[in-house]
Amino acid sequence: MLIGLLVFWLAALGLWLVTLLVSGVRAQSTFDLLLAALVLGVVNAVIRPLLWILTLPLTVLKWDPYTPVLECKTAWTATRTRPGLR
Numbered sequence: 001m002l003i004g005l006l007v008f009w010l011a012a013l014g015l016w017l018v019t020l021l022v023s024g025v026r027a028q029s030t031f032d033l034l035l036a037a038l039v040l041g042v043v044n045a046v047i048r049p050l051l052w053i054l055t056l057p058l059t060v061l062k063w064d065p066y067t068p069v070l071e072c073k074t075a076w077t078a079t080r081t082r083p084g085l086r
Contacts, residue, residue: 012037032084040078048074 012034019027027033051070 008037008041011040015040028084032082035084036078036082039081040075043074043078043081047077 015027015033015036019025019033027036048070051073055070
């Protein structure tokens with residue numbers, strides 16, 4: 001549980017750094033950053049493995065070009081669920 005909490009805070013810190021470094025990403029409040037980190041953790045824990053399993057045949061046939069697409073799709077899904085993070 002302590003490792004999960006550490007991962008959560010590192011995700012929140014990473015999102016905060018992204019809002020500072022990337023001009024198109026903004027957060028309205030600290031609560032939005034923390035909630036976005038929580039949503040990103042849930043998406044990575046639940047949806048990403050499911051999508052990975054579904055794209056496994058394409059990954060085997062095409063020598064793994066779908067992993068970056070899968071990473072972008074999970075990040076997009078996480079940001080669309082939280083309106084305070086754009």
